[in-house]
Amino acid sequence: MTTVYGIPLSPFARKVILALEAKGIEYTVNPVTPMDKPEGFEEISPLGKIPAIKDDMVTLADSSVICEYLDQRYPETPIYPEGLLERTRARWLEEYADTAVIGVAGPIFFERVVKTKLMGQEADEARVQEVISEEMPKVYGYLNDQLGDTGFLAGDSLTAADFSVGSSLINAMYAGVDVDAAQWPKLAAYKDRLFATELFSHRLAADKAMMTV
Numbered sequence: 001m002t003t004v005y006g007i008p009l010s011p012f013a014r015k016v017i018l019a020l021e022a023k024g025i026e027y028t029v030n031p032v033t034p035m036d037k038p039e040g041f042e043e044i045s046p047l048g049k050i051p052a053i054k055d056d057m058v059t060l061a062d063s064s065v066i067c068e069y070l071d072q073r074y075p076e077t078p079i080y081p082e083g084l085l086e087r088t089r090a091r092w093l094e095e096y097a098d099t100a101v102i103g104v105a106g107p108i109f110f111e112r113v114v115k116t117k118l119m120g121q122e123a124d125e126a127r128v129q130e131v132i133s134e135e136m137p138k139v140y141g142y143l144n145d146q147l148g149d150t151g152f153l154a155g156d157s158l159t160a161a162d163f164s165v166g167s168s169l170i171n172a173m174y175a176g177v178d179v180d181a182a183q184w185p186k187l188a189a190y191k192d193r194l195f196a197t198e199l200f201s202h203r204l205a206a207d208k209a210m211m212t213v
């Protein structure tokens with residue numbers, strides 16, 4: 001059994017959970033949060049970040065490293081394409097999501113969800129609006145340009161790039177910020193396709209069940 005250290009509301013942890021679920025690997029979640037890390041957590045995650053995993057072979061941190069490990073260890077239902085160029089494209093878009101898309105969704109989610117619901121503070125709406133008007137257009141515009149009218153970010157099958165982008169789009173949605181179809185029609189249609197997959201709809205339902213507890 002694989003243990004995931006992290007909470008599913010973290011986009012990086014959700015990405016790993018999506019990878020495990022895509023591959024049908026049994027897992028359990030140890031709900032470590034960035035604000036409340038257990039003593040000695042650095043032994044599991046040397047940078048002190050979530051997610052990390054532990055299984056019968058490894059203790060490993062970093063969502064991309066974990067996805068690569070899972071894909072090599074469990075090659076059935078690949079989460080990276082096979083061809084050199086396709087695989088490299090998936091890796092790039094995964095990295096783009098983990099840096100730039102989270103750079104948009106992260107602060108919005110932090111202000112509107114983490115601060116208000118978990119920290120008992122007010123959201124800094126000026127910061128939210130700044131991200132929406134100044135940072136989001138470049139990032140969402142880039143993603144929009146990467147997409148076609150069908151399929152996903154790196155072909156017709158889901159890859160870790162979709163898990164990364166989708167996870168951040170979910171967090172933005174939870175903070176009340178959807179993809180504007182007038183500005184980014186391909187990204188909006190992609191988000192709908194992605195969220196309609198069995199994998200994502202199951203994850204969204206699991207989030208909902210957890211949030212209404």
Ligand SMILES: N[C@@H](CCC(=O)N[C@@H](CS)C(=O)NCC(=O)O)C(=O)O
Pocket residue numbers: 010011012013034048049050051061062063064098
């Ligand atoms: N590159 C890492 C980033 C993970 C990350 O930044 N996680 C955040 C939570 S979403 C965290 O643990 N932050 C706490 C910290 O930086 O101390 C990955 O892909 O797993």
